[in-house]
Amino acid sequence: MTDTPAPLTEREIAAALDGAPGWRRDGDHITRGYGIRYHGGVALIVHVADTERLIGHHADIDLRWDHVRFTITTHDAGHRLTAADFDLARRIDAIATAHGAQPLE
Numbered sequence: 001m002t003d004t005p006a007p008l009t010e011r012e013i014a015a016a017l018d019g020a021p022g023w024r025r026d027g028d029h030i031t032r033g034y035g036i037r038y039h040g041g042v043a044l045i046v047h048v049a050d051t052e053r054l055i056g057h058h059a060d061i062d063l064r065w066d067h068v069r070f071t072i073t074t075h076d077a078g079h080r081l082t083a084a085d086f087d088l089a090r091r092i093d094a095i096a097t098a099h100g101a102q103p104l105e
């Protein structure tokens with residue numbers, strides 16, 4: 001990637017959050033947890049990682065015995081939220097649903 005992604009404005013972030021139900025803003029990150037047992041979480045993470053490699057955008061991932069949490073920001077934008085974060089969030093939602101993971105919030 002050569003272009004530096006543009007940080008979203010506060011108004012754009014609010015609109016993007018409306019379009020990403022279940023994702024919570026935590027400063028300059030968005031985050032969402034899914035209930036899934038450990039080994040299922042490993043499979044889910046592998047699938048997410050394949051997609052991340054394709055799109056060149058990566059979440060921070062925290063796997064616990066009964067849930068997994070994804071946290072996203074754009075490092076290339078100075079750790080600010082960009083459209084790429086919300087695109088990845090939607091992709092993670094679809095993959096998590098396909099894996100039968102339970103939304104935690």
Ligand SMILES: C[C@H](O)[C@H](O)[C@H]1CNC2=NC(N)=NC(=O)C2=N1
Pocket residue numbers: 001056057058059072073074075076077
């Ligand atoms: C060169 C490469 O595409 C960049 O470093 C990508 C990789 N994945 C990334 N992932 C995230 N979340 N933010 C980035 O800025 C980012 N940059």
